[in-house]
Amino acid sequence: MNYPKIPLAQTVIQLFKAKNVSQIVISPGSRNAPLTVGFTNDPFFKCYSIVDERCAAFFALGIAQQIKQPVAVLCTSGSALLNYYPAISEAFYSDIPLIVLSADRPKHLIGIGDGQTINQKDVFENHILHSANLKLDLKDEHKIPEKEELPILKSIEGKLERFLGFQQGIQAYNEEEINIAINKARLKKGPVHINVPFDEPLYETTTKLEVKPKVTELEIKRRKFENFELESCVNDWNDATKKMILVGANPPNDIEQRWLDDLALDDSVLVLTETTSNIHHIDFFPSIDKLIAPLTDDQLKQLQPDILITLGGLIVSKKVKAFLRAYQPKQHWHVDENKALNTFFCLEKHIEVTPNQFFTEFSPRITHFVKSEYRPFWDDIKWKRNLKHAEYLKNAPFTDLKVFDTVLKSIPEHSILQLGNSSAIRYTQLFDLLQSIEVFCNRGTSGIDGCTSTAIGCAVSSKKQTVFITGDLSFFYDSNALWNNYIPNNFRIIIVNNQG
CATH class of the missing domain: 3.40.50.970 (Thiamin diphosphate (ThDP)-binding fold, Pyr/PP domains)
Known part of the structure; x- marks a missing residue:
C-alpha cells in the first residue's frame, strides 16, 4: 500500500x-x-x-x-x-x-x-x-x-x-x-x-510507515443525578398539578418508549412534540401551533405550566416560544448531558444527564399521580382542533397548506423525511405523520444553504427511502448539491414551487 x-x-x-x-x-x-x-x-x-x-x-x-x-x-x-x-x-x-x-x-x-x-x-x-x-x-x-x-x-x-x-x-x-x-x-x-x-x-x-502514533482512548464519564437534586425534583413534581414536557429536535428511538408510556398515564402532564421530535403517542400533543394559535389570554393562562421540562434540541414553533416567554413556568428544567439553552428566559435547572438516564432514576420515585384536569381539558381542545382542521382541509383551495396535506399523506411508511427550512418545516408541523417516518431538518441555524446536500448525505448513508421536501428558493440555493456522482436511487425531491 x-x-x-x-x-x-x-x-x-x-x-x-x-x-x-x-x-x-x-x-x-x-x-x-x-x-x-x-x-x-x-x-x-x-x-x-x-x-x-x-x-x-x-x-x-x-x-x-x-x-x-x-x-x-x-x-x-x-x-x-x-x-x-x-x-x-x-x-x-x-x-x-x-x-x-x-x-x-x-x-x-x-x-x-x-x-x-x-x-x-x-x-x-x-x-x-x-x-x-x-x-x-x-x-x-x-x-x-x-x-x-x-x-x-x-x-x-x-x-x-x-x-x-x-x-x-x-x-x-x-x-x-x-x-x-x-x-x-x-x-x-x-x-x-x-x-x-x-x-x-x-x-x-x-510503502513504509515512518511513525506509529499513540492512541488515546475515549474516556466516558457520565454525570450522576445527585440524590439531593433528584429528591428536590421529585418533591416539586409531586406537588405540581400542571406539568409540561416540551420535546425539541430528537433522533428517532432516542428515548425509550416505556418512559413515554409512563408520562401518558399522568393527567397532570402535557407532552408537546414537534415534527423533528420523532416521538409519538396518542396522548401527546403534536402540531403545537394548531393547538396554541387560536387561544385567548385566559386560555393561555390555563395552559401555563407549573413545571416545564425540555428535552432534545432546538424548538421550531415560534408560537410556543412566544407563549412560554410570556407565560413563564414557575420552574424550567432542561435535561441534556451537554448543554442547556435558556430559550424562555426562566431556566432554573440544567440536569446534565441523558433523558433515558433521567427517567430511569426519576420515574420510579413518582409514588402517585396528583389529581388534575390539566391534560383532560387540553385533550378536549386538541380533539376539537383536529376536527376543525380536517373540515377546513376538505374545502380548502389549492394552496401551500393543501399541497402539504396531499404530499405528506403520500410519504411511504418507514421512510426518512428530510425537510427544507422556512415554510417546508412550518407547514409540516401542522400535520400528524406516520410513526414509522423519521424526520430531520437543519434547525441548528435554520438556514436554507445546505438542506439538499444534507438530505443527499443522509440518503447515501441510511440506504432507506429518503424524501426531501423543499421550497423553490431553497432548492435553487443549494442546487450544487446535485453536482456529484453519489445521488442514490432511494432519494426523492419534492419541490413546492410557490415563487419563494
Whole structure:
C-alpha cells in the first residue's frame, strides 16, 4: 500500500483509522494532497469527492446525522476552508459530530502575501468544540529562511538537538491534539477543526510507515443525578398539578418508549412534540401551533405550566416560544448531558444527564399521580382542533397548506423525511405523520444553504427511502448539491414551487 511520505499526514491517517473515523468527504486541491492520497489508497476509508466545499460539508453532515459518528471533511488551504462554515455552525447547534480537516501552508508563509493563504488558526473558534492547530514536521522546516531561525538552530549542534529531541515533542503534540479533537467530536457530539500544515513536495509516497502514533482512548464519564437534586425534583413534581414536557429536535428511538408510556398515564402532564421530535403517542400533543394559535389570554393562562421540562434540541414553533416567554413556568428544567439553552428566559435547572438516564432514576420515585384536569381539558381542545382542521382541509383551495396535506399523506411508511427550512418545516408541523417516518431538518441555524446536500448525505448513508421536501428558493440555493456522482436511487425531491 502507498502512504504519503510526510510523517504528519501518516499520523493523521493512522489515528483516524485507529479511532474508526472511516467516512471522508474530500474537496479539491493540492495542499491537501498528502491526506487525499493517504485516505484514498487505504480501503478502510470510504471516500467521497465533492467539488463545492459548502455542499461537501453539508453532505458529510447528512452522513454523520445518520450514523451518529464523526465524519471528516477535507479541504485545501485558503478560502476553501471558509466555505465549510455554514455546515460547521449547523453541526455546532445541532450536536452533530463533524471533523474538519484543513491543509495549511507552513507558518512562515502566512501573512507575507503568499498565494491561497489565509490565517486558518482558530478560524471557527466561536462555533467549534476544539481547534487543533498542528505543527509542521521538522523535516519540512529546512526551507525556513535562515534569519527566521532561532539562534540555537544556526549551529550544527543546535539543529541536531532539534531533530533528535524537538521532533519527538512536535510528534507528541500533534498526536495529542488529534486524539483530543476526535474524542471530543465523538463524546460531545459536535464539530472540531484540525488544521494540518504541509510544505512541498506534497505528492511523494512511500510503502513504509515512518511513525506509529499513540492512541488515546475515549474516556466516558457520565454525570450522576445527585440524590439531593433528584429528591428536590421529585418533591416539586409531586406537588405540581400542571406539568409540561416540551420535546425539541430528537433522533428517532432516542428515548425509550416505556418512559413515554409512563408520562401518558399522568393527567397532570402535557407532552408537546414537534415534527423533528420523532416521538409519538396518542396522548401527546403534536402540531403545537394548531393547538396554541387560536387561544385567548385566559386560555393561555390555563395552559401555563407549573413545571416545564425540555428535552432534545432546538424548538421550531415560534408560537410556543412566544407563549412560554410570556407565560413563564414557575420552574424550567432542561435535561441534556451537554448543554442547556435558556430559550424562555426562566431556566432554573440544567440536569446534565441523558433523558433515558433521567427517567430511569426519576420515574420510579413518582409514588402517585396528583389529581388534575390539566391534560383532560387540553385533550378536549386538541380533539376539537383536529376536527376543525380536517373540515377546513376538505374545502380548502389549492394552496401551500393543501399541497402539504396531499404530499405528506403520500410519504411511504418507514421512510426518512428530510425537510427544507422556512415554510417546508412550518407547514409540516401542522400535520400528524406516520410513526414509522423519521424526520430531520437543519434547525441548528435554520438556514436554507445546505438542506439538499444534507438530505443527499443522509440518503447515501441510511440506504432507506429518503424524501426531501423543499421550497423553490431553497432548492435553487443549494442546487450544487446535485453536482456529484453519489445521488442514490432511494432519494426523492419534492419541490413546492410557490415563487419563494
